Amino acid sequence: MMWTLHNNGELLPGAVVKPTERLNWGRTIGLGAQHVVAMFGATFVFPLLMGLNPQLAVMMSGIATIIFIFATKHRVPSYLGSSASFVGVATAIYAAGGNPADVTGALFVVGLTLFMVGLVIHFAGAKVVHKALPPVVTGAVVMLIGFNLAPVVASVYWPVDPWLAFVVMLIVVALSIGLRGFMGRIAIFLSLIIGYVLSWLADLAFGPLQKVAEDGTVSEALRVDWSGVASADWIGLPPLTDLANWTYGATDNIVGIHLPHFSLGAIIIALPVVIALIAENTGHVKAVSEMTKENLDDYMGRAIAADGVGSMLATSVGAGPTTTYAENIGVMAASRVYSTAAYLVAAVVAILFGFSPKFGAIISATPSAVLGGITVVLYGMIGLLGAKIWRENNVDFGNPLNLIPASAGIIIGVGDVSVPFGSFSLSGIALGTIVVVAVYHLARLIAPEQMKKSADGASLIYDTPGMQDIDADDAEGR
Template identity: 85%
Template sequence: MWKLHNNGVLLPDAVVKPTERLGWGRTIGLGAQHVVAMFGATFVFPLLMGLNPQLAVMMSGVATLLFLFVVKHRVPSYLGSSASFVGVATAIYAAGGNPATLTGALFVVGLLLFMVGIIIHFAGARVIHKALPPVVTGAVVMLIGFNLAPVVAGVYWPVDPWLAFVVMLIVVGLSIGLRGFWGRIAIFLSLVIGYVLSWLADVVFGPMVKEGADGTVTEQLRVDWGAVQQADWFGLPPVTDLATWEFGATTNVVGLHLPQFSLGAIIIALPVVIALIAENTGHVKAVAEMTKEDLDPLMGRAIAADGAASMLATAVGAGPTTTYAENIGVMAASRVYSTAAYVVAAIVAILFGFSPVFGAVISATPSAVLGGITVVLYGMIGLLGAKIWKENHVDFGNPVNLIPAAAGIIIGIGDVKVPIGDFELGGIALGTIVTIAVYHLARAIAPRQMREEADGATLQYDVEGMHHVDED
C-alpha cells in the first residue's frame, strides 16, 4: 500500500509523501508522536461535554481509519474531538437536554456535513475556490491555529510556567538541532523528556503549592499517577442508563448509549457545521500547501468522510470528529506526511480504548509539558496561514483582501461571540463566517479595478503554481 521512501533512508531535507513510508520502526515512532499530539484534545473535550473519553479515543481511531480509506490515503489526517462542540453541549444541557439528545443533534451535524461533502465532490472544488479563495483560506488556517493560543496561555502554561518554558526550549532545540529521523520525532522526544523532568522536579523540589480562589492552599504533584493505579488494564466503556443522568452531577460522564433526536437541540447544534467545513477545508489546503500536491479533487471526499465518521461515532454515544489542527503541526515539524503513521496512531488509539490504564498514563502528562509543546505547535499551525498568503501572492494593499482577513482573524483569535438564542456563535466559526461574508460583500461593492487587481494576483499565482508543479 505504501512505497518505501528512498529505500528506508531519510535524508535531512527530504519530504516523505502521504503514499510513502519509512521503515516500520520509524513509522511507529512517528505514529506515537501523532498520538501525543491528538490525545489531550481527544480526551479532554469529550470529558467537558459529559461524554466518555475512553470511548471517544477508541472511536477517533476508527474514524481516522475510515477517513484515510475514503480519501485513498492521499490526505494525511487524524480525526478526533473538536472544541467547537463544547459550547454546544453546554447550551443543550442548559436547555434541558441530556447526552443522548446531544449526540442525536451532533449526529445530524455529521449528516449535514456528509451531504455538503457529497455536493462538493460532484460539483467540483471550484465551489470551494469561489467561496474560499486564498486570502480566505489563509485567514481560516491562521485563526484555527491562533485560536488555540488561549488553551496554552490559560490552561497548560500557568500550572508551572518555568517548566513549560524549559520544555518549549527543549522542543526548539531538538527540532532544529537534531538531524534525520530523531529530528522528525522531536515533539515526542520533548514530551518524554518533559515527563521525566516533571517527575524529577517532584522528587527534588516536592509538590507544587496552589492557592484556590477561596484562599485554600493545596499541594499538587506534577506527575500524579493516582488514576493510573486505580485503572484496569483491560475494559470497555460502560453502557449508561440515562434515566439516572443529572446535569451538573459529578457522575455525568456517560458511556455507550444510543442517540435521541430533539428539534431544539438540533437547531442549537447546526451552526457548528460552518466550523467543521472550515476546519476540513483549511486542513486539506494546509496539507496541499505542505505536500505541494493538488488535493482539490479530494476536498469533497474529505468533508464527506468526516461527516460519515461523525455519524458513526455519535451513533454509539461518542462525540463527533474533525480533522486535527494539532497533527498539522506535527507534519510541519517532521515533514513526514505518510498516512502509514496515521494508521499506526489510529490502531494505538483503538487499543487505548480497550485499556483504561494506558489512557490514564497519557492523560497524566503534566500540563506544563503540554504547554511547552503546544506553544510551538499551535504557532506553527497559524503561520501556515501566512505561508498560504505568501505562496498565493495575496496583496494586502488591496482592501478587498485586507479588511475581511483582518476582521475574521481578530474574531477568531479573540474568541469573540454573538448570542443566537441559547447558542453562542464565536471563535473559529464566527471568524470564518465573517471572513467569507465580508470578503464577498467587499467584492460586490468594490470598484471594478479593485476587484480585477485582487483577481489578477491570484490568477498570476495559479499560472505560476501550475508551472511549478509541472517542473517538479
C-alpha cells in the same frame, strides 16, 4: 501495499516523505506515536467538556481516522479527533434542558449535513470551494484555528508550572533544529518524554507544586501524578448508559455508550457549526497541499464527506463528532513526514487505547507544563501556516477586499469573541470563520470591478496544475 518505501526506508536531511510513501515500519510506528501524543490531549479533553466519555471518543477517533484514510485513498494525511467546535454547542443544549443523547443526536445531524456537502463538492468539483473559500479566506481560517488555541496554552497548561513549561519549549526548539535525520523528525515525541522525566525529577528535587484556590486555600499537587494510572483497569469498555435519570452538573453521572436522541431545538443550535467544519476541512486540505506541494483539490470533497461519516459513526454510539486535527498539522510541519501510514498507526494505537483505560490514564497524566511547552510551538506553527498560504498565493493585503474580512475574522477567532442568539452563542473559531466567509462575499457584492480582479489574482496555485512547483522555485529565488 498502499505505500511505496521512501528511499529504501532511510530519511535524508531535508527530505520530504509524501503521503503515499512510508519509512520502514519501525520508524513509521515512532512517527505514529508522535501523532498520538499530538492529538490525545484534545481528543480526551473535549469530550469531557461536552459531558461525553473520553475513552469512547479516543476509540472512535481511531476508527474515524481509518475510514478517512481509505476514503481519501491515503492521499490526505489527517487525524480525525474530537472537535472543539461543539463544546459551546453542548453547553447551550444542556442549558436548554437537553442531555447527552440530545447533544449526540444534534451532532449526528451536523455530521450528516457535512457528508452531503462533501458529496456536492466531490461531484461538482473543488472550484465550488475555491469560489466560496479563496486563499485569503482559507489562510485566515487556518490562522485563526491555530491562534485560537493560544488561550489553552496561556490559561490552562502554562500557568501550572511556568518555568518548567519554558524549559520544555526550549527543548522542543533545540531538538527540532539541532537533531538530524529521523531523530529530528520525532523531536516533539522526544521532548514529551524528556519533559515527563524532568517533571518527575522536579517533584523529587523541589517537592510538589502549591496551588492557591480562589478562597485562599493552599493545596499541593505532584507534577507527575499516577494515582489515576494505578486505579485504572488494563482492559475495559465504557459502560452502556441509561440517560433516563441523567442530571446536568451531577458529579456521579457516568456517560458511556448510548443512542442519540433527535431534538429539533438542539439540532438548530448545532447546525451553524457546519460552516466552520467545512472551512476547517478545506483549510486542512489546502494546508497539506501547501506543505506537500501536491494539488489535492480532487480529494477535497472526499475529505469533507469522510469527516461527516466519521462524525456520524462516532455520535451514533454516544461519542463526540470528529474533525481534521490542526494539532497534527504542526507535527507534520515539524517532521516533514506526511505519510498516511503514520496516521494509520496512530489510529490503531488510539483504538487500543479505547480498550485500555490504563494507557489512557498514562497519557492523560502528562504534566501540564510539558503540554504547555510543546503546544506553544505547535499551535504557533499551525497559525503561521495560514500566513504561508497567503504568501504562496500572493494575497494582496493592500486590497481592502482581502484585508478587512480577514482581519475581522482573525481577531474574533483569536479573542474568542462571541455573539449571543438567545440561549445560544456563536464564538471563537465558528464565529470567526463565519465572519471571514460572509464578510468577504458581502464585500465582493459592493466592491469595484478593479478591486475584485486584484483579489481574484491570488488564486493561481490551487486552480492551475503545476503552479505549486513554479511558486516554490520563485520563493527560493531561482
